[in-house]
Amino acid sequence: MTSSIAEQSAADLGGKGSILLRQRRDHATLDGLMNAWLAAGAADPRRERLWQEIVQLVFSHAFAEETVLWPVLRRVSPAGEELTAQVEEEHQAINDLLALVEKADPDDPRRDAWIEEAFVLIREDIRDEEDVLLPRLRDALGDRRLRRLGAAWEAVRRTAPTHPHPAVPRRPPGNAVLGVPLSGFDRLRDLAPVRGPSSPRAGRLVAGLIAAGGVVRGWKYLRRTAAHL
Numbered sequence: 001m002t003s004s005i006a007e008q009s010a011a012d013l014g015g016k017g018s019i020l021l022r023q024r025r026d027h028a029t030l031d032g033l034m035n036a037w038l039a040a041g042a043a044d045p046r047r048e049r050l051w052q053e054i055v056q057l058v059f060s061h062a063f064a065e066e067t068v069l070w071p072v073l074r075r076v077s078p079a080g081e082e083l084t085a086q087v088e089e090e091h092q093a094i095n096d097l098l099a100l101v102e103k104a105d106p107d108d109p110r111r112d113a114w115i116e117e118a119f120v121l122i123r124e125d126i127r128d129e130e131d132v133l134l135p136r137l138r139d140a141l142g143d144r145r146l147r148r149l150g151a152a153w154e155a156v157r158r159t160a161p162t163h164p165h166p167a168v169p170r171r172p173p174g175n176a177v178l179g180v181p182l183s184g185f186d187r188l189r190d191l192a193p194v195r196g197p198s199s200p201r202a203g204r205l206v207a208g209l210i211a212a213g214g215v216v217r218g219w220k221y222l223r224r225t226a227a228h229l
Contacts, residue, residue: 014146056162064157076140
């Protein structure tokens with residue numbers, strides 16, 4: 001089997017736009033954000049912003065994996081069912097833990113411990129994907145299919161839910177039926193409230209509404225392309 005995608009060049013992974021490069025990019029971004037959060041002191045005002053960026057990326061990334069990547073892996077690899085079931089369990093554990101963090105009072109002494117526990121799970125998930133699951137996609141798919149898969153994954157990731165929703169199924173079509181409407185809600189929730197039409201953030205609210213509508217466009221794009229992946 002192909003070695004970990006962490007050890008390969010861009011050309012080895014299918015070139016610009018490949019799903020393998022896009023996955024590795026997000027994983028590196030997450031790693032940097034987690035390291036920055038750990039390095040920041042408890043009183044550092046950047047810490048909460050970093051945490052929100054981590055949450056948004058974790059959930060949009062995982063939703064796109066479960067919607068686009070893992071169904072393909074189950075089709076092309078004899079071990080796909082077992083491997084994706086394992087990573088879906090990891091995703092559910094992360095989802096449940098981050099839901100606890102979101103519900104906790106900011107001064108709850110357990111909150112930081114839960115966040116650090118989540119970081120351990122996220123790093124384990126990254127290693128499982130880069131060392132085991134994604135190399136099997138590299139073995140099974142040519143460069144062109146990897147790039148097409150990357151485009152479908154990106155379309156869904158950009159309009160996916162950005163917060164934990166433990167009750168949403170991990171597999172399509174159930175994840176889309178429940179997750180797509182929640183995505184629009186999440187992206188509006190990520191914006192600060194607008195206090196009036198002259199607010200400088202009014203434009204951001206409009207952008208959020210556009211992003212919410214983009215969820216439907218992203219899902220339609222996936223449905224059109226899924227049969228050819």
